[in-house]
Amino acid sequence: MPEGARHLWIEGDDGPGRAARAAEAKPTISVDCHRRLRGPYTGLGTVLRHLVPGLTPTERAAAQRHVIEVLVMAPELSGVLEPAPGTLTSGAMFGERTRWYSALRTRRLAHGIIDLLRELRELQDGSADAPLVLAFDRVDEADATDQEFLALALRRLDPARVRLVVGSSGGGSLSEALLGARDEHAEVVELTAAVGAAQEQVGEVDGADGVAARAFVWSECTASDTAADAAAARAYERIPEELRRRLHDERADELEALGERSLHLGAIPFHREHGSDLDGVGRTSMMEAVSHCIGLAYYSAALELCDRLRVVVPEEDFVPYYIVQTKRAQCLAPLNRGEECEPLYYHLLARTGRPELHMSLYYALGMLYTRLYSNERKDHDRARAFLNTSVAIATQLEDPEVRAFQTVFMGNGKALAEMHRGNLTGALELVEGGIARLAADLPDEKHHLHRSVLHHNRAQLLASLGRLDEAMAEFDFVIGVDPYYPEYRFDRGNLHLRLGELEAALADYNHATRLGPPFPELFYNRGEARIALGDVAAAVTEFSYVLDLEPDHLEARISLASLLLDSGEPERAAAVIRTGLVYEPDSARLLCTLGLALVDGGEPQAATEAFDEALVLDPALAEARVNRAVVAYQEGRFESALEDLTVALAQDPGNADLLFNRGLAYEALGRWDLAAEDYAVALLDEHCDQDEVASRRAGCLDALGQGTVTSADPAEILIA
Incomplete structure (x- = not known):
């Protein structure tokens, strides 16, 4: 090659x-x-x-x-x-x-x-x-x-x-x-x-229509590239409908005999749909394909099948109609078409009085408003209202086991809305109540999956409430009952990382990589653990892989560039950031990081321009403002440095580093009294370099007492 x-x-x-x-x-x-x-x-x-x-x-x-x-x-x-x-x-x-x-x-x-x-x-x-x-x-x-x-x-x-x-x-x-x-x-x-030539060769089809139509059906009605294909398609249209349906039946039977699962998602439901028993085996084949596709997250394929089913399942046949419509909505929401679901749910609510269907529909409406809609459309109070209705209906169901499970399931949805409203304690009470009720009212062999979901939700809520030991125990439990589900290992690894248990975090992340296909958050967090362990080279590899998977992953790109800067590779860091700007040209953080790389690369003017752009996009981005001040100070533009540092201090009053930097700028301008004031306030922070700041302040006071002016060294590096 x-x-x-x-x-x-x-x-x-x-x-x-x-x-x-x-x-x-x-x-x-x-x-x-x-x-x-x-x-x-x-x-x-x-x-x-x-x-x-x-x-x-x-x-x-x-x-x-x-x-x-x-x-x-x-x-x-x-x-x-x-x-x-x-x-x-x-x-x-x-x-x-x-x-x-x-x-x-x-x-x-x-x-x-x-x-x-x-x-x-x-x-x-x-x-x-x-x-x-x-x-x-x-x-x-x-x-x-x-x-x-x-x-x-x-x-x-x-x-x-x-x-x-x-x-x-x-x-x-x-x-x-x-x-x-x-x-x-x-x-x-x-x-x-050669469109014209192909059309000329088609001509009229003779009495062998059945043979040609059969060939077309055996292509799953997809052949269309040659004149012979076109002739076969015309023959298919000309033969009697009964014969067409019989050909589809034969082809479906032949494909089913192969025993290949993937054919049941494509050719087989297509032929059953066009065969002689659409209302029976046709619907069944298509609905089975819909369920299989939804179970594997093939939402576009499932939606297409649902749209085909809508044509053949009349509203009068309400239960199948309801199933098709709700499965269609189940596909629309993850495809970012949630706004099409709400009128569909109201349409169904208006056409049935069955309590269990109303319960499910109100639950679905609640999920739209607390989980599935974009942030601008979310309304957690409205979601809670819908979910309260679904819980209320669940408590009235006749079958005791169904009533127990559905009350817990609907309550778990309400817990999500409460969590999003900031009511973590209320959410936890709902989840813990659900765990207790399933244990009390259902046989042990039922609903293992949802029990694990509840325990996982409990672990996350406990972690959010700062009850970390309890959260860890809960993560241990869910991993024990579902050891091959990668997200559980990932979440426990995150908790280990939060606790500073770096080796344990790394072990969980490593295990999670072996349990399923890659997802960027796993490798990003593993990179963070590598940094904390001091393994910079491995962290660079992790963040690089995240960007290989998803080049628009902002955090990984900034982390990678920062590591390269720390390793003395500003040119490489700048290249990483410039690639990121292709994906997010209006990212103030990327522009700020580019400015840092340009500073280290010896391009102060270009760095200042990058900081300027970043601050236009985000005037509150302190890092860009402070580093622009650093460049200005190094170039002798002390008033500019002073202006940026003053704005930064207004955003973060009392920050000792900023006070020290502004003190240096005041010194460079010969404003000893203001410099001494900044140093005095900085000294209130016990974490600052007390000796250095005190020495600076003493020099300023000395200069004021002597009445002489000696400039600070313009090459003094401010703290960025």
Whole structure:
């Protein structure tokens, strides 16, 4: 692969032309990403199904470290890799699932597979001169999961080692993130199809309509790249509806016989939807796919299925209609479309008087206002009102076990609203009451997942209330009952870090990295632990990896730049910050850190400009103001330094460092009395350098007594 090679993007509605151009790149694996084939991860899952079985034992061990990601995307490989240990979430019985993954989970899964591809290439060094080339076609018809993976992979994968060849027909749609990744990281080749010639070849289809239509159905009705495809599609439209439905039934039966789980998220529900029993097996197949997709955080795919179900489930058939609509809302909220949920909930409330449905709908409304809406729309008091209603209804349910569980579940939602209102004690009382009631009123074998959720919530509330020993005991408990859930280890690691138990924090963070796909907060916090342990090199590695995952992670970027500055690498720190400004050009903190790097790099004028920009964006950013004063002092602009330090002291009265710095500026201006006053106030802080400040003050008093003026050294470095 020549130096400077890029990924390849082939654009155009000429399918054979795209395939021929992709073949020139000599792909190792070529896949069709059309979501109708296997739903979420149609493309990436197919890559894994081809790649993993042929791995060497050493390479397979690497794949085993990413088994969660691999088996979620390609469940058919469950006989090739050992399954990951289950969690209470993954193993919850039907009707007991009360925890749902964030929409960010698929992003974490994608990052894990990208890491795996990198690891495999590392293991192959010396045995493979050419890059691993993966070709993905029809990505504009791909599910959001495949598009998300490709957007990340185009950025994170080095095309000299793993090269992506991406084909887009232009017939579907591409996410904004994928379009941006294409433009930044790929060479784009645009093809022009011979549209006229293709149309001329289509002609009229003869009596073999049934054969052609069958071929079209066996393509899952996706074939569209050639004249023959177009002819088959026309034949499909011409044959009798009864025959079309029978063909879909046959194809669904054939696919089901394969026993491949991923087909049940794409082709099988599609064919059942268009088969002869839509109201029976069709609805069932689609609803099962919806539930499976929601359980794995495939919210875009589930939403598309719900929208298709809305057409065939009438409002008069209220219970199925209610289920479809509420599952649709369950997808809209994590996709940042929560504002579409509220009118839907009111619509359902107006069409039923069933208490248990009203209970669930009022709970859902409460979650919108305390958890799911943007900060501007949140209203925790309104949420509490809705949740009070859901609790009240729960207490009136007839079945004693259902009444106990639902009262506790709804009360846990109310606890969230109370916590957000700042009523931590009230939230804790609700959670502890729920734990006690489940223990008293339900058999021990029921609702293990929600019991663990309550204990986890109790641990977090105890930590927030400063009851740290009790919180630690509670984290120990939830890890004991659900040892493979990574967030529990992460949260306990955070508490260890807060307590200064650095080795214990590091052990929990390390354990969490082995329990699931990567998420940036884990590695950022592990970097903080590394700093506290004095391992700067390891912390640099952690923060660099966080930025590899998510380049817009502000805290990691500032932490990395600060470590580089402390290590005497201002140029490298400046480069890190300038990259960050591409993502957040209006970040005052980034501009301030850039100013620090420029100071250390010997560029005071550019540093001042960076501090100026930072203070325009955030006039209260003391660090930028103080460091601008430092530069001004060093350049002999004492009045400017004095002005900034005076403003900084107004923001932080009595700060001994600022008083000392302003004293130096007053000295430089020969204002001995004001300098002596600042030094005198600074001396009230026992943590200041008492000897240095006292010496300065004595010099000022001496100068006042003698009536002579001796300038302070303009090279004196102020405390930044």
